[in-house]
Amino acid sequence: MxxxxxxxxxxxxxxxxxxxxxxxxxxxxxxxxxxxxxxxxxxxxxxxxxxxxxxxxxxxxxxxxxxxxxxxxxxxxxxxxxxxxxxGSPETTGAPSPDRVAVVGALQRIPAAQRQAVALHYLLDMPVQEVAATLGVPVGTIKARLSRARAALGRLLEDQEISDVTTRA
Structure with a gap:
């Protein structure tokens, strides 16, 4: 410009x-x-x-x-x-499982835009097109965010698993 x-x-x-x-x-x-x-x-x-x-x-x-x-x-x-x-009304549950704690921790370590896309798509089960419309961004952007988020979460959760195994040994 x-x-x-x-x-x-x-x-x-x-x-x-x-x-x-x-x-x-x-x-x-x-x-x-x-x-x-x-x-x-x-x-x-x-x-x-x-x-x-x-x-x-x-x-x-x-x-x-x-x-x-x-x-x-x-x-x-x-x-x-x-x-x-x-x-319905939430059920009373015990403490979160170690897996849930690891996933939530990993989600907190990825960028907010990726976390938002993951939450809408995987947790609320919204199609990619609906996520894009909700966030006001192109479908390709949402696909890229989801792909990057999956890759980052995979690495973070793998690192967590390795860390857990070494601390138990």
Whole structure:
């Protein structure tokens, strides 16, 4: 992008961000969520600034993208709540198994974007296309995140298994 495009975007952002966040805050009722969604919408505007800047009302484009992002988050939450209700009330269980502790520990060591993709795809059983729509990223990005996450988790869990064997010996 040319330097002028950057300055144009900066001016646009400064003029519009407060209104977009206020709009989202009124819609979702959570200031932090509104700020996060607005930032994502403006990031997308920046990615397409050459085209978006030519629109009669670029802020309307950002508001539309932000609204869709908010709806996607709500859909994800609704699916999660539906899944929780299908499971019924949680049963009382004992301590987590060593395997579960190892998996949770390994998940915490991979990047958040990969962890999010793994959770949606494998734990909530969402198809790759639905994960991509929920997160607002291309399907190929989700496939790459899942592939990298599987590889990283495999290494981390293998390292954990080796470490457990050597400490028992």
């Amino acid at each position: 040319a330097g002028g495009d950057s300055a144009d975007f900066d001016a646009f952002y400064a003029a519009a961000v407060r209104r977009v966040v206020l709009y989202l805050y009124a819609a979702c009722g959570d200031r932090s969520e509104a700020q996060d969604i607005a930032q994502e919408a403006f990031a997308r505007a920046w990615q397409h600034w050459g085209r978006v800047s030519a629109y009669e009302d670029p802020e309307a484009w950002v508001r539309t993208v932000a609204w869709r992002l908010m709806l996607n988050r709500w859909r994800g939450l609704r699916r999660w709540l539906a899944a929780r209700s299908r499971l």
